Amino acid sequence: MSIIFQNSFQSLPRFFFEEIEPTPLRDASLLHVSSLRQELGLSEVPDHEFRTWLNGESRIEGDQRIATRYAGHQFGVWAGQLGDGRAVSLGEILSPEDTGADFGISRGIGRREVQVKGLGKTPFSRFGDGKAVLRSCIREYLCAEAMHALGIPTTRSLAILAGTGAVEREEVETEASVVRVFPSQVRFGHFEMAKHFDRKSELGALIEYTLTQIYPGHSVESMLAEVIDRTARMIALWQSVGFCHGVMNTDNMSILGLTLDYGPFGFMEDFNSQHICNLSDREGRYAYVRQPHVGMENLERLLVCFTDHVPRERLIALLETFPERYREHYLFVMRQKLGLVEARAGDAVFLQSLWSTLEQCRVDSTFFFRSLSRYESGKIGSMDSFFESYPVLREDASLVVRWLKEFDDRIKLEGSTDSARIEGMLQKNPKFVLKNPVAGAVIAATGFSEGTLIGECLRVLQSPFEEHPEMEGHPHFGFWARPLPEALKNRALSCSS
Ligand code: AMP
Ligand code: MG
Numbered sequence: 001m002s003i004i005f006q007n008s009f010q011s012l013p014r015f016f017f018e019e020i021e022p023t024p025l026r027d028a029s030l031l032h033v034s035s036l037r038q039e040l041g042l043s044e045v046p047d048h049e050f051r052t053w054l055n056g057e058s059r060i061e062g063d064q065r066i067a068t069r070y071a072g073h074q075f076g077v078w079a080g081q082l083g084d085g086r087a088v089s090l091g092e093i094l095s096p097e098d099t100g101a102d103f104g105i106s107r108g109i110g111r112r113e114v115q116v117k118g119l120g121k122t123p124f125s126r127f128g129d130g131k132a133v134l135r136s137c138i139r140e141y142l143c144a145e146a147m148h149a150l151g152i153p154t155t156r157s158l159a160i161l162a163g164t165g166a167v168e169r170e171e172v173e174t175e176a177s178v179v180r181v182f183p184s185q186v187r188f189g190h191f192e193m194a195k196h197f198d199r200k201s202e203l204g205a206l207i208e209y210t211l212t213q214i215y216p217g218h219s220v221e222s223m224l225a226e227v228i229d230r231t232a233r234m235i236a237l238w239q240s241v242g243f244c245h246g247v248m249n250t251d252n253m254s255i256l257g258l259t260l261d262y263g264p265f266g267f268m269e270d271f272n273s274q275h276i277c278n279l280s281d282r283e284g285r286y287a288y289v290r291q292p293h294v295g296m297e298n299l300e301r302l303l304v305c306f307t308d309h310v311p312r313e314r315l316i317a318l319l320e321t322f323p324e325r326y327r328e329h330y331l332f333v334m335r336q337k338l339g340l341v342e343a344r345a346g347d348a349v350f351l352q353s354l355w356s357t358l359e360q361c362r363v364d365s366t367f368f369f370r371s372l373s374r375y376e377s378g379k380i381g382s383m384d385s386f387f388e389s390y391p392v393l394r395e396d397a398s399l400v401v402r403w404l405k406e407f408d409d410r411i412k413l414e415g416s417t418d419s420a421r422i423e424g425m426l427q428k429n430p431k432f433v434l435k436n437p438v439a440g441a442v443i444a445a446t447g448f449s450e451g452t453l454i455g456e457c458l459r460v461l462q463s464p465f466e467e468h469p470e471m472e473g474h475p476h477f478g479f480w481a482r483p484l485p486e487a488l489k490n491r492a493l494s495c496s497s
Helices: 047-054 134-149 188-196 200-214 220-241 288-304 312-319 322-337 347-361 365-372 380-389 399-414 418-426 436-445 454-461
Strands: 017-019 029-033 066-068 071-074 077-081 087-094 111-117 156-168 172-182
Touching (some): 029 047, 071 188, 077 188, 134 156, 134 436, 134 454, 200 220, 220 322, 347 399, 380 399, 436 454
Antiparallel strands (some): 066 087, 071 077, 111 172
């Protein structure tokens, strides 16, 4: 069997892409390769060839080297042309047996695009150097796989490479690249690019391409409804695990509703609805609580591109479905987290009470939900592991105890057994998410020691609902499953990458 490429993006007008010559990392080494290599049939490519291909040094017959042109609104402001300033697409590999399941799409579209981030300047680099630093590559590599294991639609990680070259950021850092995979990278910004530069025929071609290659069987309107639904679902899932994207610009929004472009993202520790994970986001435009609103604003920017193709009133009506789509997904996801099967009229209020309790008590929400997954109704003692970390909250009539009583009442309406609920909840509330200090430990250990911690960390992130008792007392990750010390919680990161 040989690798079959079907580089469908190249069927679009040249306006949307440029062929480029990548700049390989110096003395590149593969730091880690994920199981996707096998799934994509890339295991049959010998290691050496696989590495040099990913590093832009060699070709595989039928591949490509393109960077795409897109635009976008960044922090609410029109930013004009952006494009793949440091990413090269090596080709779309045809996988005929693809079910689409790994990208949260019900129907496979049969292609997996392999894109490398960090191989030098492209015609879209603007002021950038086209490089990526090891630190950010490790974070993206780990987080995409973590999100996938949590059941959140995302781009996936294939490999991470490091070079011996230096990259200048605030400090001099190690050059690296991260290789990601998705069925299609079409972003809202690709549509905005054609629309705002008044390229009517190119926009028409892009819409036609999206319909035939990404959303087969849809009309333009039903495709847009699907994009709205997927975006709503993705953000509802983010909210449920306390994930903040950090840079929800329209150029970072995927037409498939995949979490895309991991920059200064973060999983919150202590629940804080106003949390801002990006240090550059001084006004909190992309604060946790605003993510659903921003999702809708970004969808509006997308729908505006369709004014020549769908009547205006229809576009407005479509956009207005977003809050309800979001609400439905959010309630569904949260009920699952709480082991509730039936929908009840008071659920939104009940959930609000949960989040505000968590916010007032300043507790680690991942740790709380995981502890709650062993709660036996009416038995505060079953939450001992939680209260051991927060003894002060155990005092009578504390907020948590009061909320647990609300939970007892809500559980009673279900008529389910504790054991069935507990079993379900343990599959929906992860014990492990990618905390910043965990990524920090991996970063610190990479490049200094012989091996790296990437594989070990990934193994846990890929099975976040398992107990992993071996992590207790682990020399690097021993702290992972417990609440962090005050000084390390909810830290924001800079945009520099
Ligand atoms: P991001 O903030 O990563 O979503 O990037 C926004 C835009 O800046 C995209 O067009 C990127 O390709 C581009 N970009 C980010 N970092 C670099 C870099 N180091 N060199 C060139 N372009 C970059
Ligand atoms: Mg981006």
